[in-house]
Amino acid sequence: MAVPAAASVRDANRYRPPRVTGLADLLDRQVRERPYARALVVTGERVRLSYRALASLADEVAARLGAAGLGRGDAVGLICANTAEFVVALLGAARAGLVAAPLDPALPESQLSARLVALGARAVLLDASASGRGVMLPVPAWSLRVDVSEAGTAAVALEPGVCDAGNARGAAGELSERDALVLFTAGTTDRAKMVPLTHANVAASLHAICATYELGPDDATVAVMPFFHGHGLFAALLSSLASGGCVLLPERGRFSAGTFWDDMRAVDATWFTAVPAIHEILLDRSEREYPGAQAPPLKFVRSCSAPLNTATQRALERTFGAPLLSAYGMTESSHQATSEPLPQRGALRQGSVGRPTGVAVRVVDRGGRSCPAGVEGEVWVQGPTVARGYLADGDESARTFVDGWLRTGDLGALDEDGYLSLSGRIKNLINRGGEKISPEHVEDILAGCPGVAEAAVFAVPDAVYGQRVGAAVVVREPDGVGREEILRYCRDHLAAFEVPDRLELVTGLPYTAKGGLDRKAVQARYAP
Structure with missing residues (x-):
């Protein structure tokens, strides 16, 4: 899809890489330079929440968490939908020096409890959807509520108790204030693995994502993917905030195909990211629901987390009038490792998930030797986004992280220009x-x-x-x-x-x- 040369130069001149070192200073640049710009659009009334207001809420939560006896490097769980409460809790925990562990609110109580115990979380923050379930958890559970008026003023309600001081239990003893997140990934095993990501991992990931898609203050998106996984967390939420853009959080914090295009229009979205299953849903419903000329003009559409077949990709591009860029990543690589480039930055190649973004990628044979171009092998990733290993699982860490390289378990091949094509999971x-x-x-x-x-x-x-x-x-x-x-x-x-x-x-x-x-x-x- 051709882009005029003048537009390409103008976009390149406007793009500025984010100046973040992790989650704690994610909002700082925008608060200084654009305090009243919209950061989030929330609730069914689609109320705007500015960067200044969001930072103020996060600071208040940070103060209350610190006053409850939580210390730097302590782990806290987050059980929230894609709501303002999630964003405020995440950034508040980061500003207090805590390590946040997002959890899927749909998990049964037994699994939520098991993960919190394995991690050694000292508390868990809940939004209304989670606290309304009345689940009994093995750590102090504090309800968090963010109230936003139609004028954009906001207040936070959080009354934490006091956490007993003591040695960290579970895997939390392996964490420090350098860590920002612990993400859970079930992968192909029955037991969820805990992936610790440092603030440096987060910053490197956000720099790569923002640079790949040249995200900036003029961009906006709708949160489609859940924030308790890397796709929604890094690619939609954090990259948008780091670059000064805006994220609309759908009503009740969950994707709805029925309201998706209304949400996109309400925020003047310039892009969105989703898994192929959601792209298929939007495509199937497009004849009835896609607003055509009334839809916001999109710079690109992104697909990640599962293979997207070529027929669907081309149909989406024809329907939405924007390039569909396939990306590839894992929780262990702080989400994105490769992506197709914007059309003005490189060729789109059928069946490819693009070029490395901020990391090195190898394809190796069974003996660990690099494969020639076009030859299939296991995909290995190395770089500043790669985690140090798994918490409380030395054996699996030793198998997966080798001499600084992440063994992904995926089969693929690199072409002569460094574009990666995937052919499946080795275990599948x-x-x-x-x-x-x-x-x-x-x-x-x-x-x-x-x-x-x-x-x-x-x-x-x-x-x-x-x-x-x-x-x-x-x-x-x-x-x-x-x-x-x-x-x-x-x-x-x-x-x-x-x-x-x-x-x-x-x-x-x-x-x-x-x-x-x-x-x-x-x-x-x-x-x-």
Whole structure:
């Protein structure tokens, strides 16, 4: 998608990298230079909250947390939706020198408790949606409420008790005031891993994201992805605040496809980021709901956290009139590691997740040797965004973090220009009689079949081949494309051993809280 040269030069001259060293000073530049500029748009009435007001609320929360006996380097949990309470709690904790650990509010009480105990959190902050559940937690739980008037004035309600002094328990003993966050990632194991990220990790990530997309004060977005995962936290919320932009938090703090375009128009959004599943939803509803010429003009749309098939990418670009940029990252790399560039900064390459952004990327063979361009291997990442390891899990840290490199567990290849293409997760590979099959590749082909909305591919145990290929497919119309037509399409586009031996038409697929395909649930539901 071509961009006029004059516009390209003008944008480059306007872009200024954020001056942040972590979460604690995230707002400082904007408070000095643009105190009354909008930072957030909140509540169903879409009230504007300025940078000055947001910083004032965060400072008040920081003072109250310190007065409760929490010391620098202590860990606190956050159980909030995408609300003003989350943002104020996160920044307040950072300004008090605490380490914030966002948790999924939808987790059952037993899992919330287990994670807080494993971390050694000394308290947990809740917004109204979480405190209203009446959950019983093993640490002091304090309700936080942010009241914002239509005029943009705001007040915070938080009455913490007193935390007993004492030695940190759980993994918190491994934390210090250099740490900013602990994020939980279940990955492909049953036990959630705890990833500590320092303020330096956070700052490096935000510098890379803002530079990649040239984000600045003229930009605005709608929070689609949850803030308890890196995608929503780094790519939408923190990068916007670091660059002086604005984030609209949807009513009740959750994405709604029905209000999405109204929200985008209300904030004059210039971009948004989401997982492929949400992009598919917006595309499916676009004929009824996309406002066309009334939609805000978008600089770009971003996709991350799961593979996006090429057919969907091109359809989105045609519908929304903006380039769709695929990005790649992990919790352990403070979210983004690679991204396709803005069109005026480089070529968009089909099937690629772009070039490294602020990190080094290698593709290595089983012996740890770098693969030549175009040769598939495991993707390794190194740089200032990479975490030091996992908390309270030395064995897994030793396997995953090697000589400063993060072993991602993803298969991919680099081309001669440094663009990365992914082919799947090593642990997901299906071994059919010695032939290694990437489920992600087969899913991409299935998604390109006319009439197919989405697909999940899984291993089916087999006494002869060890494993066979199974697929669960959702079609767009109940009386549309049939099983035999889909299989015929697969035979035309896949190697014979990759064609699904079992194919079921289903009404929907299970997804994780962060919007990725829940492969464990797929395997349990369809493989037996």
